[in-house]
């Protein structure tokens with residue numbers, strides 16, 4: 429079956445399949461050997477907008493060297509949670525920590541250790557992709573090699589086109605490269621393969637696995653069961669602002685498909 433967003437997977441959900449080394453690793457990127465294993469924690473996190481409780485008593489965690497996939501229906505609170513963890517929003521209550529630091533009060537040094545890929549890309553419209561990535565790489569002490577990221581994600585094929593003229597999928601690739609160019613220790617990827625063609629999705633999944641295998645904590649939000657099944661070492665299912673299921677894929681699914689488990693968990697919560 430070809431990759432397919434919200435693909436109807438009927439097989440039992442399996443671990444994201446950690447593979448030593450991976451294919452064609454991005455050369456020269458830092459290999460992290462952390463003394464702590466916790467990348468992200470949220471504890472009783474809350475954030476409301478008027479009467480809407482976007483994040484309502486949310487507790488979960490993600491480890492370094494693991495891909496954590498966060499799934500949930502539209503409006504479940506995924507983006508709000510990610511933005512709190514990225515230091516873009518302040519929670520009303522509870523605790524958020526990234527690499528042990530409160531992201532709201534974080535220093536520039538902390539922010540350099542965290543990579544962020546936003547859903548809308550957040551890229552400057554007039555920039556050309558490769559020049560932009562080279563510029564960003566100079567802001568970091570230990571950047572990933574730009575040429576490798578560019579060729580791995582096929583960005584060289586549209587290197588001369590300004591961001592405003594790029595297709596949605598091309599922008600996604602540049603946004604992913606921008607999130608990884610600083611060799612982050614934790615990276616947040618908001619629906620990284622939404623809108624990508626099947627080849628590009630495979631390339632992105634390989635790159636995410638390699639990033640994980642270098643010890644980086646990767647947190648991915650997704651609506652794709654296939655993506656979660658292929659990538660995740662740890663699953664967090666949220667609904668109505670709180671966690672309705674969390675664990676290793678094999679434990680959470682217990683021999684059933686992720687799709688079945690997801691619908692059961694999120695239906696119960698409604």
Ligand SMILES: Nc1ncnc2c1ncn2[C@@H]1O[C@H](COP(=O)(O)OP(=O)(O)OP(=O)(O)O)[C@@H](O)[C@H]1O
Pocket residue numbers: 477480481482500501502503504505506507508509
């Ligand atoms: N700035 C805001 N002002 C008012 N309401 C907001 C704001 N941001 C988010 N919300 C509301 O908070 C809830 C959670 O939104 P959020 O974007 O976190 O969901 P999501 O899980 O990321 O959804 P999707 O899968 O559609 O991206 C929604 O009801 C949304 O309308």
